[in-house]
Amino acid sequence: MNLSNLLVRQLGLLLTLLSLSLLSSNALAQFRVEVTGVGLTQLPIVVAPFKGEAQFNQKLSQIVEADLARSGQFKPLAAGILSLDEMSRPDWTALRPLSAEALVAGSVTRLANGRYEVRARLWDAVKGQEKSDFRDNVSAADLRLSAHRVSDWVYQQLTGVPGVFTSRISYVTKSGGRYNLWIADSDGEGARSALTSPEPIISPSWSPNGTQLAYVSFESRKPVVYVHELASGQRRAVANFKGSNSAPAWAPDGRSIVATLSKGGGGSQLYRVNLQGGEPQRLTLGNINTEPAFSPDGNTLYFVSDRGGNPQIYKMPAQGGPADRVTFSGNYNISPAISPDGRWLAYVSRLSSGFRLHLMELATGQVTALTETNADERPSFAANSRLLVYATQQGGDALMTTTLDGRIKARLTGQGGDIREPNWGPVRP
Secondary structure, three states: OOOHHHHHHHOOOHHHHOOOOOOOHHHHHOOEEEEEOOOOOOEEEEEOOOEOHHHOOOOHHHHHHHHHHHHOOEEEEOOOOOOOOOOOOOOHHHHHHHOOOEEEEEEEEEOOOOOEEEEEEEEEOOOOEEEEEEEEEEOHHHHHHHHHHHHHHHHHHHHOOOOOOOEEEEEEEEEOOEEEEEEEEOOOOOOEEEEEEOOOEEEEEEOOOOOEEEEEEOOOOOOEEEEEEOOOOOEEEEEOOOOOEEEEEEOOOOOEEEEEEOOOOOOOEEEEEEOOOOOOEEOOOOOOEEEEEEOOOOOEEEEEEOOOOOOEEEEEEOOOOOOEEOOOOOOOEEEEEEOOOOOEEEEEEEEOOEEEEEEEEOOOOOEEEOOOOOEOEEEEEOOOOOEEEEEEOOOOOEEEEEEOOOOOEEEEEOOOOOOEEEEEEEEOO
16 A cells, blocks of 8 residues: 555545534633543642632642643542641641642732732652642733643652643644634643634644744645744745645754655655755655654654555654664554654554554564554654653544553543644643
8 A cells, every 4th residue: 555545644634624523612622631541650649729729710729630640640639628738737647548648739829910829839748748849920811821830840849750731732623614723731721723724724743942833724725834933823834835735843953844745746755944945955755755753853854655565654864865664563654753752653553443553662663552442643742751642533533642651541522522633842931
């Protein structure tokens, strides 16, 4: 089989996108997070209700608890009637029956200038000792962001690894004949539309600094690659050549992208496009080559090619050159994503039962199937390399996150809606 089917998926996932259910903006704005699975080692933690949070529709402590549960590293325990804040002296005797190993308590206070101060304290519940303090000063609009900052702080204090809860995800939907590119918090909440169009939008890709998105739009009746400034909403076409322009991937330095273009004849090939202008540099020859993904150091480019007869994942120097095959298990492997720490390759493999998410340890070549679903799409790593986001059609179309062992999954589902093309952005300051 050649790559024609893959190109149909990539140049719009058109058949899929055209079948999306109608969504309302209210349905897209709020998600329900369902965490399933049991990890091998999960730290039992109590997140007490924050003093002063009762006035808000979404409670800060509940956001923190859900973040930690979704990470797979923690087992949140019911706080019951526990009443604490960051200034309290915990009653360790009363807490002992909960078997907690960590305790978080805090408060949110409205200041005279209308802003809010969020404070929290973390205790080692086994030793009965204070471990760390947190303080943040935010506007009312950023209280949810502050809760995610608390989650990142707790995660790093207890694991030694930076958290990713303040990061954002992007994805695409179709509603009433219009396509939307959405930006949401890492838990799927707070979705905001970055772009709406009567024509398909596909392949959103975050810039390394998180201020821009590259994506493909069909509004010119053909696929064109745009770069979109999120703060201003301004955008510009960076690949609008004759033929198709698709699958943008940012170089780690943010100065260029590699995209799949058909401008030079000979089918779809990989080109490096300098964002300051100039003629694109062709990187591949022959066959069909698509879906580029950079290594974290920017020296290696992973991509999909049919040069061996079926779609497989290859790698080559980022400036072009001889390519080595990477995937050997299965005869149809697509959608490569490289973890930010360079250890892992996530991809989608076609099995007899459908398309499933797989993970390869690059040093050993060992492959693990992470899902039991049959229609997984486009994996993307979190900034700390500990989680993946992907789209699937199990039980209705949904956005999912999973730990790298596949044990803990979170389903981010809207009000009967469908979502496609997820991509996980960097952590916000």
